[in-house]
Amino acid sequence: MKYGVAVIGGGVVGALICRALSKYDISVALLEKANDVAMGATKANSAIVHGGFDAKTGTLKAKLNVRGTELMPEVCKQLNVPYRNNGSMVLAFSDSEAQTVKQLYQRGVDNGVPKLEIIDAERVHELEPYVSDEVKCALLSNTAGIVCPYELTIAATENAVTNGADFLRNCEVKAIRQENGAYILETTLGEIEAAFVINAAGNHSDEVSAMVGDDSVKLVSRRGDYYLLDKSFGYLADHTLFQCPNEMGKGALVTPTVDGNLLIGPSAVDQDDKDCTDTEAEGLDFVISKAFKSVPAVNLRGAITSFAGIRSHPTTDDFIIGWSEKSEHFINVAGIESPGLSAAPAIAEYVEKILLGKLECSLKESYTLSRPAPVRFRHMTKSEREALIKKNSAYGRIICRCETITEGEIIDAIKAPAGARDVDGVKRRTRAGMGRCQGGFCGSKVVEILARELGVDKNEITKFGGESKIIYERTK
Amino acid sequence: MTKREMVCVSCPIGCAITVELDDSGEVISVSGNSCKRGDAYARQECTHPERMLTSTVRVEGGNLPVVPVKSATPVPKEMLFDCMKEINKVSLKAPVHFGDVVIENILGTGVNIIATNEIY
């Protein structure tokens, strides 16, 4: 296999870069070591589009955050990904926190963040009636929003594949060597040749960079635990509610998700293992105790799941994006911690620009930047549903009853470009199994549909690839 | 003489029953029970305990790959796993009906294994 550009890492950053490059008359491949895209930091974070007042003025983080937040609504529209401009608040619970809010406001202005306001407690309660009475004031960021990070990644990948890019799953890069001016990537799928390599390998981008002799990427793995609450608790917050960073740490946020659930978290614990996303009891306790402070009515009775994500914190405290100093045609896109999701569309734009500085190419005659909207039975009107089932009866069979997901939607998810190959892949694409019963009823049906559509035995279907088998051999 | 303690399962009260057995395993006395059913249960449990056995049997060509089965009456408790081995050897062809005898007189116990659902 031979490509013009190999993008290593199918997270939100890699997928959006791949999408940006798929417009050009070059061959592009997205290499992902897992069985699906969005399997690393992308699938487990706060799902927030930040205003852009957090990062130090002048840093790449600050610039790309503000630009990314500006681009996000349009990108989500093109890709038909749910995005909501719900706005965010940084809540101050003391006079010293009120000072912090003022400083954040000033930094936001310096970073070029539009539409920032400081609002008093009364206004906070007008907008967010369930915020604690202890609140003194808040920084309101009107451009902030929420987005579904894995849906964005899936949609970007689908779009790229539609434009002719290759998505290579279960393709882990083990080593890179150079031959005749090209890179040879030694992967679990064999050798892949590429003229240019973009390293968007997330928590492993330091190792990938080292494969071309560049040791400049230094990362610390930081785990964050989260709770996800049932939709019946979604009314507790409309804006994304942050706490003031103080000497005790960053606090936890309480936010609605685009699907109407309530998300609380994260904790922040440095750990050695880059891949271990086990939740820890202490982290979960921290999250809940902090969330109570912002919204006292948060109740764990509503918890439908907990999860943890790893973000790779760069020791330089800024995104590492640019040509490697050690390898001529190699771009590092590393250390993309928060606000990485917000910045992702801007990172893709930025990387596209610097790549085109060395790579000569032109736009394809035909390409698209949009991904068709997937069928969402649950959001349809009665007459739309009627017409849909008439067209294809598979949309009349409800598989996931908590989220009202039809068999037709699950089949679409499997057949899509870079489609689902496992139960979690179906879940991220359709929400089947994401409701309050967490797949108790529909899990076995999803296994059955996957097996049928992929033409394999049920016991070959996994939860998320690898050895994550769901069932073993037949009983009889 | 030996003593055996057990909890009666005849009803939800769950009496703690003590059974005295002689050296040949015969029941000498039952105490702690509060009704006749407890006495009978304790004697049976000490001499020849029996259990209902339920499992599934493979079916070819049906709407489902297995059909549930049960022992028509209880089988000796110590034979449960041996009976399972027999049950696992059987393969039926659809259709299967309620009450179809799947194995007659399993392992000479005089008990039939019968189907407990319809497969079509």
Next chain:
Amino acid sequence: MLNYDLVVIGGGPAGMAAALRAHEKGVKKIIILERADSLGGILEQCIHTGFGLHYFGEELSGPEYAGRFITQVYDTDIDVKVDTMVLDISDDNVVTACNNFDGLLTIKATAVVLAMGCRERPRGALSIAGSRCSGIMTAGTAQKYVNIDGYMPGKTVVILGSGDIGLIMARRMTLEGAKVKAVCELMPYSGGLTRNIVQCLEDFGIPLRLSCTVVKTHGKDRLEGVTVANVDEHLKPIPGTEEYIPCDTLMLSVGLIPENELSKNAGVELDRITNGPSVDEYRQTVKPGVFACGNVLQVHDLVDYVTEESQIAGEGAARYIEGERADGEKVYTEGTNGVRYIVPQRINKNTDKDVKLYFRVGQVFRNVKLTVKCGDEVILSRPKKKMTPGEMENVLIKTDVIKRLPADSKITVSVEEA
């Protein structure tokens, strides 16, 4: 739009019994809507015996118990639609459903019986820390894989929760060749029947660990083990008691939740404790013409009681269809002092029948007195040798007693020292 006198949502034991009783009482146009591909509900996967001792006087397996009702339903002119999911019940009892043969169905119903059953509490509700690898499933999901699909969901198993489903699955997995390492129970007592503890665990030497829970799951792809720990009297894990148990499967049997999303959307008021609708003696909810029975109303331990309850609901629906309205004076029921809840929550004073109050206690009681009062008046008092949270209890209140109680008065059921 279709028109039916009675729409029954759910074709498990509750829905079938309600439909059959309504049919017996002369209701003409009845339809059962079932989301699975056959009638029978959860009984289809409960292949163990022990069903029907009260109702049929025999020990049947789940599919046999269901089968008897399925045959009866198909012998009548009750319409049945399987593989059909109800999406909505409107204010004026228009039921919207869909399937892949009729498309979208709208049915105007005079009366509706809610019989959707319950679901299992999933892992997320427990906040067990650790990995979210494969191999962690509810006991009911595992039961479906083994008994219906014919696949082994695991080889080495730890079960959390000693309710009957957990105990039954311990035996089931053992008989199919798996090794069940332990059954852990958070409470100091098991929620399951003694018979099941003896015949599902003791028979096979499976340890039951009381006051013990799973605190962490381990494994990268598939589960590799769990850490269990003992808990204190506040049910909090005791540091230092942790023990690692290697296993590839964790089965959860940690409670059932009535499936009332449809009911809530339809404006049916729920009881805070049962999580089921609040109903009168004919199982009519606060929404006129909407009845509820079976596990959607309250989680039962015996299907025989589900049948009994559903027949009451079916009769209530038949009376409603004939024009009877429950808009007269009422008395209310309340569980106090050890009694967690009562179903029904209210009784029509002009009722024409004796009313059984069903309830559960909050802890294990031995040698106590069960007392039913209205104000200071003791209506009934009887000794109880043993009551446990795992077993639903009932007590009968006579019609003449109900008739003479003041309107809006409260009947309380409580546990008292003998």
